[in-house]
Amino acid sequence: MGFVRGRLKVNIVKILLNKAIIPHIFILTCITLAFLASCMAAPTATAQPTTQPEPAPVVQKCTVRGIVFHDYNGNGVKDGQEPGIHNAKINFRYWSDTTDSDGAYEIIMPPGVYALSVSPPSNTLFTQGFEFISYSTAEYKETRFSPNIEVSENMSHDIGLIQGFLTLPFGTDTKFLPEYPLGILHFVDRKGEAGEKIDWQGGERTYDGHDGTDFFMEEYTPILAAAPGTVIEWPLPYNINAKNVVLIQHERYGWTKKGDVYDVDFDIVTAYGHMHKATVKPGDKVKRGDVIGLSGKSDIYVPLPGRSGLNMPYDGKHLHFSVYLVKSLTPMNINWTDPYQSIVTVEKRSINLWTKFNDPQYPK
Numbered sequence: 509m510g511f512v513r514g515r516l517k518v519n520i521v522k523i524l525l526n527k528a529i530i531p532h533i534f535i536l537t538c539i540t541l542a543f544l545a546s547c548m549a550a551p552t553a554t555a556q557p558t559t560q561p562e563p564a565p566v567v568q569k570c571t572v573r574g575i576v577f578h579d580y581n582g583n584g585v586k587d588g589q590e591p592g593i594h595n596a597k598i599n600f601r602y603w604s605d606t607t608d609s610d611g612a613y614e615i616i617m618p619p620g621v622y623a624l625s626v627s628p629p630s631n632t633l634f635t636q637g638f639e640f641i642s643y644s645t646a647e648y649k650e651t652r653f654s655p656n657i658e659v660s661e662n663m664s665h666d667i668g669l670i671q672g673f674l675t676l677p678f679g680t681d682t683k684f685l686p687e688y689p690l691g692i693l694h695f696v697d698r699k700g701e702a703g704e705k706i707d708w709q710g711g712e713r714t715y716d717g718h719d720g721t722d723f724f725m726e727e728y729t730p731i732l733a734a735a736p737g738t739v740i741e742w743p744l745p746y747n748i749n750a751k752n753v754v755l756i757q758h759e760r761y762g763w764t765k766k767g768d769v770y771d772v773d774f775d776i777v778t779a780y781g782h783m784h785k786a787t788v789k790p791g792d793k794v795k796r797g798d799v800i801g802l803s804g805k806s807d808i809y810v811p812l813p814g815r816s817g818l819n820m821p822y823d824g825k826h827l828h829f830s831v832y833l834v835k836s837l838t839p840m841n842i843n844w845t846d847p848y849q850s851i852v853t854v855e856k857r858s859i860n861l862w863t864k865f866n867d868p869q870y871p872k
């Protein structure tokens with residue numbers, strides 16, 4: 509048996525040493541190794557990302573604090589006498605808070621860009637009165653728009669709400685006709701019919717067909733932009749009731765409301781008539797309160813036949829201030845409005861186009 513065993517070993521060695529077989533084994537081995545390598549390579553490649561640890565989520569929070577306030581002068585900054593607004597709802601998208609009695613809010617949220625919306629309080633006299641947010645003297649928007657606010661760190665963000673968007677087009681030191689508030693002798697005539705006249709208070713402090721408000725003031729009084737906008741040339745052959753006029757186009761405004769739906773938009777243009785001199789030109793951007801020129805006087809300062817009630821003191825020295833609603837240019841759809849006309853009525857009080865310091869909305 510030992511012999512046989514020895515012979516077998518010899519035979520195997522011989523076979524292995526056979527030059528014809530060794531290349532076959534070598535080739536088979538190579539193919540096998542290549543196959544195994546290809547099988548292992550594919551899963552290794554796809555599995556690679558899972559083998560690397562994902563970056564840990566950055567749990568970073570930002571605190572946004574601010575005051576929601578009644579921006580009397582529409583400059584976007586909380587000044588001393590401007591009170592906070594209690595119970596206003598603030599939303600940075602779905603992060604929200606309600607203001608306390610000082611108008612303060614505080615919201616903690618992750619960094620991001622959020623649509624900011626503000627709901628004025630529903631339990632005060634001025635429920636629906638805050639029609640606008642004033643960002644600065646250069647910009648205001650209707651409260652129904654939601655600006656995007658980037659939150660990347662702890663920050664302060666005050667929010668100024670205004671009711672009307674107009675501030676008076678002259679300084680507080682302006683000298684007026686003494687016996688009338690703000691020097692107003694002529695309001696807008698709100699009667700469409702010829703020969704009839706009525707002012708916004710139901711009286712007759714106007715004259716027939718008057719499309720603006722006359723502020724009687726000394727000549728060369730600095731005249732200010734009543735809201736941010738762009739100076740334009742009047743694009744229409746429209747009978748504006750003033751000479752030497754400066755025109756400023758403002759935010760397009762959803763004027764007509766049916767319930768909560770705004771169905772008509774207007775461009776709003778303010779007009780400053782009988783100017784002695786304009787210091788701005790068409791195309792200029794103006795901020796609220798920018799000087800746009802100096803007041804002058806009108807040619808007409810005596811009552812005219814057919815214009816009942818026209819009464820011009822001071823030899824016609826005054827500013828004629830008009831507000832136009834421009835729905836479209838073609839076809840022409842343009843009208844004037846009375847800035848003392850209410851946008852909405854809240855508990856029987858009119859909230860008109862003026863901001864806080866434009867009486868009689870806020871009797872002293």
Ligand SMILES: [Zn+2]
Nearest residue numbers: 720721722828
């Ligand atoms: Zn006038």
